[in-house]
Amino acid sequence: ESQLNPNYNFENFLEGDSNRLARNAGLAVANKPGGTSFNPLLIFGGVGLGKTHLAHAIGIDIKDKYPEKTVLYISAEKFTQQYIDSVKKNNRNDFIHFYQIIDVLIIDDVQFLSGKTGTQDVFFHIFNHLHQNGKQVILTSDKAPVDMQDIEQRLLSRFKWGLSAELQSPDFETRVSILKNKLYRDGVEMPDDIIEYVAKHIKTNVRELEGAIISLIAQSSFNKKEITISLAKEIVEKFVKNTKREVSIDYIQKVVSDYFQMDVDTLQSKTRKRHIVQARQLAMFFAKKYTKASLASIGSQIGKRDHATVLHACKTVDNLSSTDKQFRKYVDDIAKKLAL
Numbered sequence: 001e002s003q004l005n006p007n008y009n010f011e012n013f014l015e016g017d018s019n020r021l022a023r024n025a026g027l028a029v030a031n032k033p034g035g036t037s038f039n040p041l042l043i044f045g046g047v048g049l050g051k052t053h054l055a056h057a058i059g060i061d062i063k064d065k066y067p068e069k070t071v072l073y074i075s076a077e078k079f080t081q082q083y084i085d086s087v088k089k090n091n092r093n094d095f096i097h098f099y100q101i102i103d104v105l106i107i108d109d110v111q112f113l114s115g116k117t118g119t120q121d122v123f124f125h126i127f128n129h130l131h132q133n134g135k136q137v138i139l140t141s142d143k144a145p146v147d148m149q150d151i152e153q154r155l156l157s158r159f160k161w162g163l164s165a166e167l168q169s170p171d172f173e174t175r176v177s178i179l180k181n182k183l184y185r186d187g188v189e190m191p192d193d194i195i196e197y198v199a200k201h202i203k204t205n206v207r208e209l210e211g212a213i214i215s216l217i218a219q220s221s222f223n224k225k226e227i228t229i230s231l232a233k234e235i236v237e238k239f240v241k242n243t244k245r246e247v248s249i250d251y252i253q254k255v256v257s258d259y260f261q262m263d264v265d266t267l268q269s270k271t272r273k274r275h276i277v278q279a280r281q282l283a284m285f286f287a288k289k290y291t292k293a294s295l296a297s298i299g300s301q302i303g304k305r306d307h308a309t310v311l312h313a314c315k316t317v318d319n320l321s322s323t324d325k326q327f328r329k330y331v332d333d334i335a336k337k338l339a340l
């Protein structure tokens with residue numbers, strides 16, 4: 001089971017200036033897995049710009065050309081979970097062995113390994129083994145290796161061995177082709193001026209671009225309305241508003257304290273009671289994640305703590321959410337409330 005999604009193929013991954021380097025590097029790797037200097041191939045870029053899609057496309061193409069090769073796609077999160085389980089069940093060696101006999105290993109969102117030293121360590125050994133044996137490694141990340149935090153130096157230096165290729169936001173023409181291709185595949189017709197209107201206003205994220213078109217189609221069919229520019233305008237405005245809104249640290253504190261049924265003063269207080277400390281750490285974690293505020297500024301706004309406390313909070317939340325199911329649920333629930 002390679003876990004590849006057949007729709008995420010090269011044909012559907014439209015080329016533009018924003019992705020040409022990454023796309024061509026991907027094609028080169030697919031032609032000669034393990035046989036190019038692009039090993040590892042690391043694809044990086046912001047949310048919704050096609051990292052996962054391109055990673056699958058490479059895997060699918062390799063499977064087509066080299067059916068005998070074992071290709072495995074896995075998210076770094078799932079990889080981490082599997083590793084933790086293997087340690088618990090005392091079969092860490094089986095875990096390592098499983099990964100060492102793969103021909104093409106694709107790990108999505110490696111930034112997730114930040115701060116997870118055990119998983120980084122095991123991945124380091126798997127990586128070395130694969131690389132030495134001419135096997136291909138493909139990674140994606142939301143950041144370039146130079147900007148990654150809390151990843152061990154020896155692993156970062158491996159990431160830099162091959163090629164790091166960035167996916168940027170697509171230009172207008174590419175956005176139009178992506179939309180047209182999607183509509184064509186879904187068998188939906190839409191006037192060019194509407195497609196162009198959407199492509200003109202939603203610029204930074206392909207997932208949102210597709211999302212806007214999907215809600216446009218849905219709105220028009222539910223309400224039996226014709227698809228017009230004014231309907232498109234309505235929908236685009238909703239999308240733009242939802243994504244531009246940056247949550248404030250006050251809002252985060254409010255949401256987290258509501259979630260734990262305490263008030264903001266309690267969350268900020270000096271108490272060492274475990275559930276209050278955890279709530280405070282979660283607020284700090286989300287402030288770091290969802291705002292541009294510095295660690296120092298987050299600390300001063302959440303109960304006058306210093307930047308080291310905030311950093312510690314972020315690490316604690318990271319660790320707990322990969323080891324503690326209940327805690328993980330807190331993180332997911334709060335993330336949902338904040339995302340709206």
Ligand code: ADP
Binds near residue numbers: 053206210
């Ligand atoms: P990421 O992993 O970077 O967050 P995804 O790979 O999940 O982004 O892409 C988000 C959506 O945008 C997917 O539906 C994907 O098919 C689509 N997409 C992104 N880039 C392209 C492209 N160049 N051509 C066609 N579809 C694209």
Ligand code: MG
Binds near residue numbers: 051052108
């Ligand atoms: Mg992705």
